[in-house]
Amino acid sequence: MENDALHFPAATRSLFLWCDSTRLSVAIRDSTWMFAVVEILHLLGLAVLLGSLVVFYLRLLGLGMRRQPVAQLAAELAPWIRGGLAFMLGTGLLLFFSEAMKCYASPPFAIKMLLLSLAVVSHLVIFRRALRIKDSTPSPLWTRPAACLSLALWFGVGLAGRAIGFQ
Amino acid sequence: MRARLAVLSLYAGLLLPVAPLGAHHSFAAEFDIKRPVKLKGTVTRMDWINPHSWIHIDVKGADGKVVAWMVEGGSPNALLRLGFTKAALPPGSEVVVEGFQAKDGSNRAVGQFVAFADGRKLFLGGSAPGAHGDADK
Amino acid sequence: MGANCFSVDRRPALTGTRISRVTAILSICEWIDSTAFSTAIRESTWWFPIIETVHVLGIAASAGTILFVDLRLLGIGMKREPLSEVLEQLQPWTLSAFLVMVISGALLFTSEAVKCYHSVFFQIKVGLLVLAAVNAALFHAKVYPGVEVWDNLPAAPGRARMAGGLSLALWIGIIAMGRAIAYGK
Numbered sequence: 001m002e003n004d005a006l007h008f009p010a011a012t013r014s015l016f017l018w019c020d021s022t023r024l025s026v027a028i029r030d031s032t033w034m035f036a037v038v039e040i041l042h043l044l045g046l047a048v049l050l051g052s053l054v055v056f057y058l059r060l061l062g063l064g065m066r067r068q069p070v071a072q073l074a075a076e077l078a079p080w081i082r083g084g085l086a087f088m089l090g091t092g093l094l095l096f097f098s099e100a101m102k103c104y105a106s107p108p109f110a111i112k113m114l115l116l117s118l119a120v121v122s123h124l125v126i127f128r129r130a131l132r133i134k135d136s137t138p139s140p141l142w143t144r145p146a147a148c149l150s151l152a153l154w155f156g157v158g159l160a161g162r163a164i165g166f167q
Numbered sequence: 168m169r170a171r172l173a174v175l176s177l178y179a180g181l182l183l184p185v186a187p188l189g190a191h192h193s194f195a196a197e198f199d200i201k202r203p204v205k206l207k208g209t210v211t212r213m214d215w216i217n218p219h220s221w222i223h224i225d226v227k228g229a230d231g232k233v234v235a236w237m238v239e240g241g242s243p244n245a246l247l248r249l250g251f252t253k254a255a256l257p258p259g260s261e262v263v264v265e266g267f268q269a270k271d272g273s274n275r276a277v278g279q280f281v282a283f284a285d286g287r288k289l290f291l292g293g294s295a296p297g298a299h300g301d302a303d304k
Numbered sequence: 305m306g307a308n309c310f311s312v313d314r315r316p317a318l319t320g321t322r323i324s325r326v327t328a329i330l331s332i333c334e335w336i337d338s339t340a341f342s343t344a345i346r347e348s349t350w351w352f353p354i355i356e357t358v359h360v361l362g363i364a365a366s367a368g369t370i371l372f373v374d375l376r377l378l379g380i381g382m383k384r385e386p387l388s389e390v391l392e393q394l395q396p397w398t399l400s401a402f403l404v405m406v407i408s409g410a411l412l413f414t415s416e417a418v419k420c421y422h423s424v425f426f427q428i429k430v431g432l433l434v435l436a437a438v439n440a441a442l443f444h445a446k447v448y449p450g451v452e453v454w455d456n457l458p459a460a461p462g463r464a465r466m467a468g469g470l471s472l473a474l475w476i477g478i479i480a481m482g483r484a485i486a487y488g489k
Contacts, residue, residue, distance in 0.1 A: 018335065029195040032270075036196065036487055040480045043363070047479060051368020052362075065393045068385060076382050080375075098195075105299065155361060162357045166218075166242055217345075217352035217415065218486065244349050 019102035019124055028098035031098065038161070042091040046158065049124055049142055052077045053154055060130060060147040070133045070143075078127075085120075105162070110159035117132030119153035194267075194294040198277045202268040206236055206276070208210060210260040215253050219293060221255060224279065238264050238278040241292030241299050249299065251289045256281065266295055333417035336357075345415035352415060359408040365401035368473045369394045374475075377468025379459025386455040387464075423488040429481035436474040443467040 019025065028034045056077050058064030065073055096103055103109040126146045133140065194200075208226035220240040225233045240246060243253075256262070266278035278291040279298045290300045336342055345351050352450040360475050375381030376390045413420050447464050460468065 011441075027453030032196050036484070042482050043360070044479055045474075045477060047363050047367045048371065051371050054365050054368055054397075056395070064397055067389060067393065072384060076384060080381060102296070119397050123489060155364075158361045158364075159357060162353070162360060166244060166353050217348065218356075242353065243347060247349055273362050300317055 008104070014027075016100045016104040019097050022097060024094070025097040027099065028094065029090070038091050038094045038098075041087050042088065042095060043107050045084055045087040045091055048080060049088050049159065050154060052080040052084055053151070056081070056127075056130075057147040057151050060126070060139070060143045062144070070139070071134070072128060074130045081123075081127075108160045108163035110158055112164065115153055115156045115160055119150065119157055120147070122150045122153060181249070184237070192201070194277060194296065197269055198267045198295065199270045200267055200296070202270075204264075204268045206238070206264055206266075207303075208236070208262070208264075210256050210258055210262060211257045212258060213241055213253075215246075217244075220246060220291075222242075222264065222281070223293075224262065225265050234274060236274045236276060238262075238276050238291075240265060240278050245292035247252050249290045249292045255289060266277045266298075328416070330421055333421040336414055336417040339414075342414050345411060352412075355408050355411050359405060360406065360410060362401055362405045364365065365480060366398060366405050368474060369401065370397045370471065373398075374468040374472040377460045377464050378445050378472070379457075379465070383458050388451050404482050417465060420485070421489075425484040425488055427482045429478055429485070430476050432477060432478045433480065436471060436478065437465055439470050439474065443471075 008025075028038065055065060056074060059066070059068070059070055059073050105124075190220075194202060205226060205227050206239070208224040209295070210222060210224050212223040214221040214223070219242060222240060224236050224238065224239045226236055227233050240251075246252075261284055263282045264276070264278050265282070266276040269275040269277075275294040277293055279288045279295045280288050282288050292299050337346075345355070372382050373387075373391050373394060374389050376385070377385070382390050443464070447467060452466065459465055
């Protein structure tokens, strides 16, 4: 029964099938508690990652932490953004392995991955530029639209993630 | 660096109490793919609610005894997108529900779809594999 | 709800005022669930998913900003700024975000009051929220007023650092318990 499920080439499907059947996948699926714990960790990681991004982008928007230079704030937030992202990717990968075929059939999952890629790329570009901003007072013109775009992408990732759960 | 590791392990440590309390949301945590069920019976009630809908059906066993089952489906949002309306399952409807039974052996199951006597099928859109009418799995 | 795990179960028997207090709360929850407002959210196509999503993503702006105040108190983050700079500039955002969390949380509770009543995770979450509020109030009343003395130290002194560590631990627990509510029966 082919419905509105996305159609991928056979190689992609085999990859998802393989991911779905590893010993790790089976272990998480068969456990009463592992999925729950990983999911909670994923949510805690979201607090760290999105929290640091919110602080950074508030500064770029000129709405928060204005008394500090952008570059300084960026440098201090960097380890938390990096660590938060690494943690999200790690826990996300575990969740993915435990339900790879469900993700395969889920349009929100595909959208989430697309938005995630765009969010990471746009963030890296913006962040590198932000580290080079010299003055703490006048913000370059590009900062506000860039910040809005990136925040929208990151929260879009979160939204798509919720949509997977609501399917 | 060590401090960051400490914060992250604080996360892990504080989650230990959650572990034995059991998980529900992921299909396989509460329901058993090795216990497929086919429940033929009469709908007594449908709970059209968030986060999961519930169909209550009375199933007559081979011994003539009527057993009440609860079948979990998707949210109203998921149901509507699969063509399932609030009026689709009035009490008294004769249906066959296919799904998977709860791991604890109770009369609860997560449904894949509801089949009517006239051959119509409505997918339940919950956490069971195949609940969206996917070709896979 | 007064079980002491270190002794023989000497919880007062469910008699008299205790039973009436427990059933009174349950009756209120049942009444809430019976209202048209509660039913509307519970049976909604879009309201419930939207409110829940706002609540979950709101964690970023609420707990996510408090995180940096706590990290600064503990001396493991934002070390180049004085604590007061971090706290005072983030506070308006944290408070607005918490307002959103309280409203969305209250709406979610309203839609499934009885389920929350019976959920041990919800009960723990509420307890932790109370502790977090008390911790914050005590910090602002007793510890923060003296901030000029230790504002520029890399890590705050004893009580301030404890408040930060406690806050961090409590919010981790609150987020975890919040997610766990969905796992209950």
